[in-house]
Amino acid sequence: MSKELRQLNLETRSRVDEAVETVLAEYEKRGAAEFALQSQIGADEWNDRRDEFLIAVGRDTGTLLNILVKATRARNILELGTSYGYSAIWLADAARKTRGKVLSVDLSAKKQEYARSMLQKAGLSEYVEFRAGDARDILRQLPGPFEFVLLDLWKDLYIPSFDLLYPKLAKGAFVAADNILLPEAYRPMGKEYRKHVRSKPEIESVLLPVGSGVELSRFGETI
Numbered sequence: 509m510s511k512e513l514r515q516l517n518l519e520t521r522s523r524v525d526e527a528v529e530t531v532l533a534e535y536e537k538r539g540a541a542e543f544a545l546q547s548q549i550g551a552d553e554w555n556d557r558r559d560e561f562l563i564a565v566g567r568d569t570g571t572l573l574n575i576l577v578k579a580t581r582a583r584n585i586l587e588l589g590t591s592y593g594y595s596a597i598w599l600a601d602a603a604r605k606t607r608g609k610v611l612s613v614d615l616s617a618k619k620q621e622y623a624r625s626m627l628q629k630a631g632l633s634e635y636v637e638f639r640a641g642d643a644r645d646i647l648r649q650l651p652g653p654f655e656f657v658l659l660d661l662w663k664d665l666y667i668p669s670f671d672l673l674y675p676k677l678a679k680g681a682f683v684a685a686d687n688i689l690l691p692e693a694y695r696p697m698g699k700e701y702r703k704h705v706r707s708k709p710e711i712e713s714v715l716l717p718v719g720s721g722v723e724l725s726r727f728g729e730t731i
């Protein structure tokens with residue numbers, strides 16, 4: 509969120525149970541420490557060490573994803589980019605309500621191990637299945653149809669991943685792509701992604717200035 513918007517004191521209201529809230533608070537404490545460290549070390553060191561960090565979507569975007577999954581009653585939920593599991597918690601909490609399941613993909617089985625332990629603490633284990641490997645290989649194997657997708661990989665993979673999942677989207681599916689506006693260095697890639705998504709025949713798409721900027725795209729004919 510920009511400094512100007514922060515000054516307006518805009519508050520997100522999330523409704524999750526105590527176990528989930530405790531786990532989210534633990535992540536957010538770790539995230540705040542990493543954010544402080546980021547301002548001390550240079551961009552190069554941050555990039556070299558990026559696998560150590562959560563690099564999570566944050567509470568505003570987490571709440572948005574949670575609301576969208578519930579609103580669309582999505583059951584087949586795909587997450588590309590588990591990292592340490594912060595966004596998976598928000599998606600799993602919504603999946604519990606829709607009686608759905610999240611399939612969460614990341615290159616790192618080690619990060620997913622951590623995510624698994626946090627989901628267990630939150631009482632959400634049964635709503636997430638993990639797959640470790642390159643998201644593009646995994647996408648080629650998955651049959652779909654996906655009803656809700658979070659796209660949150662390293663940013664150069666957004667367009668190839670979108671192209672692989674596009675034919676497997678259910679009618680009315682949503683694809684939410686994070687980091688379209690922030691960090692600023694990624695903004696040109698975000699712009700390319702938005703242009704690419706808009707070139708598809710069955711897509712309607714809007715950029716939401718929530719968190720780091722979320723491109724929200726809906727597949728299928730208009731109702």
Ligand SMILES: C[S@@+](CC[C@H](N)C(=O)[O-])C[C@H]1O[C@@H](n2cnc3c(N)ncnc32)[C@H](O)[C@@H]1O
Nearest residue numbers: 564565589591594595614615642643660661662
């Ligand atoms: C920004 S983080 C995801 C943050 C997570 N969604 C959250 O909010 O907690 C991006 C993740 O994408 C993963 N990743 C990068 N390239 C990948 C690839 N080719 N296949 C699968 N995962 C990949 C990285 O390991 C990293 O954990």
